[in-house]
Amino acid sequence: MPGKLKVKIVAGRHLPVMDRASDLTDAFVEVKFGNTTFKTDVYPKSLNPQWNSEWFKFEVDDEDLQDEPLQITVLDHDTYSANDAIGKVYIDIDPLLYSEAATVISGWFPIYDTIHGIRGEINVVVKVDLFNDLNRFRQSSCGVKFFCTTSIPKCYRAVIIHGFVEELVVNEDPEYQWIDRIRTPRASNEARQRLISLMSGELQRKIGLKVLEMRGNAVVGYLQCFDLEGESGLVVRAIGTACTLDKLSSPAAFLPACNSPSKEMKEIPFNEDPNPNTHSSGPSTPLKNQTYSFSPSKSYSRQSSSSDTDLSLTPKTGMGSGSAGKEGGPFKALLRQQTQSALEQREFPFFTLTAFPPGFLVHVGGVVSARSVKLLDRIHNPDEPETRDAWWAEIRQEIKSHAKALGCHAVVGYSESTSICEEVCILSASGTAAVLNPRFLQDGTVEGCLEQRLEENLPAGCGFCHIPYDELNMPFPAHLTYCYNCRKQKVPDVLFTTIDLPTDATVIGKGCLIQARLCRLKKKAQAEANATAISNLLPFMEYEVHTQLMNKLKLKGMNALFGLRIQITVGENMLMGLASATGVYLAALPTPGGIQIAGKTPNDGSYEQHISHMQKKINDTIAKNKELYEINPPEISEEIIGSPIPEPRQRSRLLRSQSESSDEVTELDLSHGKKDAFVLEIDDTDAMEDVHSLLTDVPPPSGFYSCNTEIMPGINNWTSEIQMFTSVRVIRLSSLNLTNQALNKNFNDLCENLLKSLYFKLRSMIPCCLCHVNFTVSLPEDELIQVTVTAVAITFDKNQALQTTKAHVEKSLQRASTDNEELLQFPLELCSDSLPSHPFPPAKEHLESASSNSGIPAAQRATSVDYSSFADRCSSWIELIKLKAQTIRRGSIKTTVTVEKTSPMGEGNFRNRSAAPCANSTVGVVKMTPLSFIPGAKITKYLGIINMFFIRETTSLREEGGVSGFLHAFIAEVFAMVRAHVAALGGNAVVSYIMKQCVFMENPNKNQAQCLINVSGDAVVFARESELEVVSTQQPAANCQPACTGGEVTT
Amino acid sequence: MTSELDIFVGNTTLIDEDVYRLWLDGYSVGDAVALRVRSGILEQTGATAAVLQSDTMDHYRTFHMLERLLHAPPKLLHQLIYQIPPSRQALLIERYYAFDEAFVREVLGKKLSKGTKKDLDDISTKTGITLKSCRRQFDNFKRVFKVVEEMRGSLVDNIQQHFLLSDRLARDYAAIVFFANNRFETGKKKLQYLSFGDFAFCAELMIQNWTLGAVDSQVDDMDMDLDKEFLQDLKELKVLVADKDLLDLHKSLVCTALRGKLGVFSEMEANFKNLSRGLVNVATKLTHNKDVRDLFVDLVEKFVEPCRSDHWPLSDVRLFLNQYSASVHSLDGFR
Secondary structure, three states: OOEEEEEEEEEEEOOOOOEOOOOEOOEEEEEEEOOEEEEOOOEOOOOOOEOOOOOEEEEEOHHHHHHOOEEEEEEEOOOOOOOEEEEEEEEOOHHHOOOOOOOEEEEEEEEEEOOOEEEEEEEEEEEEEEOOOOOOOOOOOOOOEEOOOOOOOOOEEEEEEEEEEEEEEEEOOHHHOHHHHOOOHHHHHHHHHHHHHHHHHHHHHHHHHHHHHOOOOEEEEEEEEEEEOHHHOEEEEEEEEEEEEEEOOOOOOOOOOOHHHHHHHHHOOOOOOOOHHHOOOOOOOOEEEEEEEOOOOOHHHHOOHHHHHHHHHOOHHHHHOOOHHHHOHHHHHHHHOOHHHHHHHOOOOEOOOOOOOOOOEEEEEEEEEEEEEEEOOOOOOOOOOOHHHHHHHHHHHHHHHHHHHOOOOEEEEEEEEEEEEOOEEEEEEEEEEEEEOOHHHOOOOHHHHHHHHHHHHOOOOOHHHOOOOOHHHOOOOOOEEEOOOOOOOEEEOOEEOOOOOOOOOOEEEEEEEEEEEEEEEOOOOOHHHHHHHHHHHHHHHHHHHHHHHHHHHHHOOOOEEEEEEEEEEEOOOEEEEEEEEEEEEEOOOOOOOOEEEEEOOOOOHHHHHHHHHHHHHHHHHHHHHHHHOOOOOOOOOHHHHOOOOOOOHHHHHHHHHHOOOOOHHHHOOOOOOOOOOEEEEEOOHHHHHHHHHHHHOOOOOOOEEEOOOOOOOOOOOEEEEEEEEEEEEEEEOOOOOOOHHHHHHHHHHHHHHHHHHHHHHOHHHOOEEEEEEEEEEEOOOOOEEEEEEEEEEEEEOOOOOOOHHHHHHHHHHHHOOOOOOOOOOOOOOOOOOOOOOOOOOHHHHHHHHHHHOOOOOOOOOOOEOOHHHHHHHHHHHOOOOOOOOOOOOOOOOOOOOOOEOOOOOOOOOOOOOOOOOOOOOOOOOOEEOOOOOOOOEEEEEEEEEEEEEEEEEEOOOOOOOHHHHHHHHHHHHHHHHHHHHHHHHOOOEEEEEEEEEEEEEEEHHHOEEEEEEEEEEEEEEEEEHHHHHHOOOOHHHHHHHHHHOOOOOOO | OEEEEEEEEEOEOOOOHHHHHHHHOOOOHHHHHHHHHHOOHHHHHOOOHHHHHHHHHHHHHHHHHHHHHHOOHHHHHHOOOOEOOHHHHHHHHHHHHOOOHHHHHHHOOOOOOHHHHHOHHHHHHHHOOOHHHHHHHHHHHHHHHHHHOOOEOOHHHHHHHHHOOOHHHHHHHHHHHHHHHHOOOOOOHHHOOOOHHHHHHHHHHHHHHHEHHHOOOOOEOOOOOEOHHHHHHHHHHHHHHHOHHHHHHHHHHHHHHHOOOOOOHHHHHHHHHHHHHHHHHHHHHHHOHHHHHOHHHHHHHHHHHHHHHOOOOHHHHHHHHHHHHHHHOOOOOOO
């Protein structure tokens, strides 16, 4: 009985009229936790009841505290008939379980009903008294902090980054149970909401346990997703990066007991020596690709030999069942490990982080991704082993082996996703193969680290571009040159990654959002035939998406992509591919060559003319883009760079012979890295279309920039105005016999128009930048395409001189301070340098590179695409092995569930509850942003993770303003509920906010619609920097006040 | 390719002032788009008509959802669904409750009932204000009326508190409510030359001096209804015209005081009895509701028109009336 939960119901306001006769409501409240229920008195005849209840006390296990949400139901008392429910509030009490966190949740919560939406508000106070019995065998993981943020949270320092944690929980979907036929939609929706929040509570607790076993105290980059598999069930899965974090303000905090392993690690040097001199160079590829398996079990046969050995070392059993943590698999393994092998032998050396402490990232190999098509089985078979786990295990193995083939031992910026249509499911995983710095951690002394880092990083801001793989043994053909920055190491001609731009990277000009969009029709088919068809299409899509990205990148005059996210969505009769990334010009990489168009029928005069016309247009566009994005790399002569590295082709053969299982990966030449000019051959209408579509992308209006990374490369002088938004569009495709071209055009127009609308809507914020633009595509029905965009617009000061260094200094400051004696478990430990400022302020770098850099005359380089031969290769490339997917095991269903999951963190008891007590004040402002920071402000405290799931349904769609009115209102309500929870926790912002799911279904004929939304983020307290300077002592209090007491509206 | 659904939801609710105005003015989405196109916004921003259409729809939807809250402005402040900066909230409210002069003149003093609402069609045609906008303005009047109708305390304060309007607008609403409550006739042709501002000025003075609130500040309806006792007392003024001696004395007092100060002295002197009779008759009849309603008509007929036909300048009218009422105090029985 380690906890006592206390709840007090204070008051309600703006309740709906429940009694038509009196125009009033006789409201009372039921407070439920676990199986215990309390009730308040009925407060008769009021829309603003004042219950002022006693403290309701629940005595509960901490396991329940973690899993269960507090459920508050507001009802209207009716003497003669059953009491009517007004609505509910689910409060996740997780934030109260962490010792450093707040001791109270208090505030106005919107009362939510799945049919009517928000109906008034209720003021609730919640407290928890935890008893200490920490040392017994635990099923709970109270105290492990969770962050959605994919970098080390701002007011923490990473002591150790332990690595990948994952877990999944399955259950039947209440929507598909027999009982659903007889119960009301409301009951069904509520059952679903409860179940999902209960499952995510359980999931979080289990992940927490794994983290504790790894001796960590936090999960960073926590990403939790739902797979609504329909009749085959409901999967809640999560991945994250386990860390040991240390609060920055308290440098002498506890040291986790992780000393023993690090000793061993110290002795063994890291094999993949990051030292520049020992490195040989080789060709590069931007995208290391992909195997398409439609076979859970046999896909390993395609691994290259190198990864096979790798596999054998890896205990496969551990991860699959999700019980790995309990068996201590990863942890024990770690104990045995030594530096590099430590990384390699770990099941999955994956990191969900996208931004890293300085020096952590040594080299980046390129994007690795894997997809697999699975069939969801209709029939439940609870006795089967956990197939979902096995599926993901397989994909992760593939990713790992791809990374290995790229000469990398780790994958960063890792993420997983699914797309489900009927019984077919595409599982995708992607990340960036990378070499991480193990070295500066070995000595454990700051000096050592620093020296080494300085030496290593001398060619500032280009180290990560240097190829990690062996030049003589390249996994794929690519075009290498010496680094344009340091001229010592080899770099690829283009670099694709899924991570954010490293802070120390030298960038020329500004970045921009680059999207590749693609549709492919497919025949409607059943089950296996369908899965096969999809598997067949995937490689073509992947290839074309890649080609488009490459073309657009060249058209922009840029040479690297960051934050690459490729989403493949499956529908009944089509597949959609949408890739988004932020293009930049990295100073270290060569100047991209232009695009040359070559016609296949040279004899036709008018055709020639047409071609040359196109060519001119393309050249003009490139020139215009260079100007627009301020890309003017310094010119340098050829000699300095050295001659281009010889044909890599032979060498790639070498590799192939070694791995006789014929690694498709190597064969898929996505880099086009052979010839000296990037030639587009226009041999048919398709290619023509491609070229046209290249040119149709309109740049954003002046004063606007957009990117899908955290911040826009090249802009640093952010001002404080931010506007987060979600925009949803659904289009109906007009004709039934669509062609691929028409489809592509429709899709392209949809995305372009959406962007144009955003630019128009936000025009008052100019100059501004759309950051973290996140597109999600779904195909809810046959002819419907739904695109959901979430992003944040941030204003910046055009006139203010670029303070490039500012961000860096801040960052390094935050990471500063290091515990010298800290022993590290393995190389991933973050060495936090104690330099007060960054050794290489980018501004300086810029100068440096400007003076010393070389620029290739926009000469001819790179690659050509041969469309015809590609198809042949593809066919040999994919194995089609049919395999029926197994159903998932049933999980246990508990009765209550949390809507929102939070985990507590931060210190102090400060609470900002201005909205609640001051009756006359306006509602406190809560900012929301998908970024991990708030411009012009400092995050002073993390309050916990917000993870909420809502269902909204209507049977009066027309009356609510049609589909647009319905969804608009619902999304606004979701925002409101997120803000209310944050405010009740005492926070004033949500960072790393993400809308993970927005499933919309309509039936206009029946006047019905339903929508499911899942959002998450980190609740924080921030303080404006200007205010911090003034009142540095009473941090958060100061900053909330002005916003909250924002005054009467009367003028 | 048709757009089935198209929405934009910001964490801070975006309010476009121009579109808000068009919405308030009752334009349909199509008309609003056309008007925006004409404003040259496409050229300024390089947007397409489709973008404009989508943007306008979106704003209209937002306003439509906000309208429910605007009906009770304090709700807008306390609601959690739309995060709107206070200055924007104030703008939304103020604009929503703003009204057209042309419209208010049509309904001023009319009963705010369903019957009047039916006439909005005609008013719309007459004034050129869209029916939708007329409805909004009418409903605003009615809503404010309903809320403050039976409240104690100052009318202006009550309006300000419950609708969060600016002082200026709250005063206007007080006048509208006061007129509607007492059903003063303002629509007669004779009164057409008077502006809303003129009536509002009268309303303010009447609220200050003629209502229950003028004597006792703790009564229901205090600023809405005229003080019955006061009206009853006005009957006693009859003596001013009924008693020949008193009438002459009054006249001589006024004439003595104004001699040389009025440009229209001779006309005043000649007309004094008529004018005084007119004024006193208007005052003494105010115990009848019918005559209360006709107050302004009567005043114009009995006093304003005679003055106007003699071409009295405004300053002379003011001097005369001041002296007229001041002199009364030195008469027997009025001291």
